[in-house]
Amino acid sequence: MPDSSTNLIKLTPAEDRLHWSLKVTSDVAGATGTLHGGCGLAASAAAMEAACDRPIVYISGQYLSRAPVGSDVTIEVEELAVGNRVTQAAASVTCGGAVVLRASAALGGHDLQIDRGWRQIPTVPSPEDCPRRQATSETGHSFTDYSDIRLAGQMPGEAAVYYWARLERGLTSSTAGLIALADLIPSGMRVSLGKAFRGSSLDHAVRITSLEESDWVLIRIEADAIRNSVGHGRAEIYSQSGSLLATGSQSFAISAITGPLDR
Structure with a gap:
């Protein structure tokens, strides 16, 4: 069901x-x-x-x-x-x-008793040891502002960015929660680019690989490329126990560079 x-x-x-x-x-x-x-x-x-x-x-x-x-x-x-x-x-x-x-x-789908995962969760500090990300909207009222997102590892210019994320009411690892959180790819790629920008998503694809209850999930975002002001990136989402819950990919159009990296 x-x-x-x-x-x-x-x-x-x-x-x-x-x-x-x-x-x-x-x-x-x-x-x-x-x-x-x-x-x-x-x-x-x-x-x-x-x-x-x-x-x-x-x-x-x-x-x-x-x-x-x-x-x-x-x-x-x-x-x-x-x-x-x-x-x-x-x-x-x-x-x-x-x-x-x-x-x-x-x-x-159906169960043939062959389920298996090959990806390994990256090693990062625990959510409690990571700072919370600041508000991303001018009003402070948005899906990501209401989500508890922690900066687990980011270095401007590097391809990979790591976030811990938690939603209210234990919905972090629900199908809807995973799909919504996979949309953080453009946010991570701001760090990889080392600049703040405005833009809009063109597409978004998510594959659910496991449904396991997890209070927090670790999101690994990987920047692939930016060409003609269109960015392309990927995400892997892991449970706290290390299971791969979902993978995502996204393309987005950058409309303007707004200044230095702000988050």
Whole structure:
């Protein structure tokens, strides 16, 4: 059965199981006062899990427009292929007639007793020994501001950046929590670039590799490249016990360099 992602993403059912709505509030907003990209993708995942009654394995999204705080977005799910074990589905997130996000996903799978992980958790200080990251929005009211994010290792110019992260109500390692936190890739790449910038996500893909309860998760962000002011990066998310919970990749457009590194 799908996990309780809707505890983080508060969906409201519409006319049938394929239609849902979400109020854009500050706790699912980004620094710009619009729907946070990771939360938008997490909402798509929650809607698809509820519609298909299977857990998310992989989800990707393409970001097309913005939905401001106070608005309502609608999520329409389409089941593209329903197999005995895996469903492939799509979702369209709209606000006022404009498409905010298009998502595609695979859900399901089955247990052949062969599950295994090869990645090893990096060695970093514990969350308690790491400083908390400062607010990232002008108002101090956004998804990342409400999250407890600790700086576990960052050196300007280096490719890899490490964050410990924790969400309220024990939802850190839920499917929705992992998808939303994987959206920190552009934040980490500010450190790798050594400069502050404004920008917007173009796409975001997350693969769920394990569901294990963990109060904190360690996010390892790796910068791949920036070309023509478009950045590309990856993320690995680990439980405190060392299990790989999710991997992510993201591309984003940089609109302006705003000054020296500020976080």
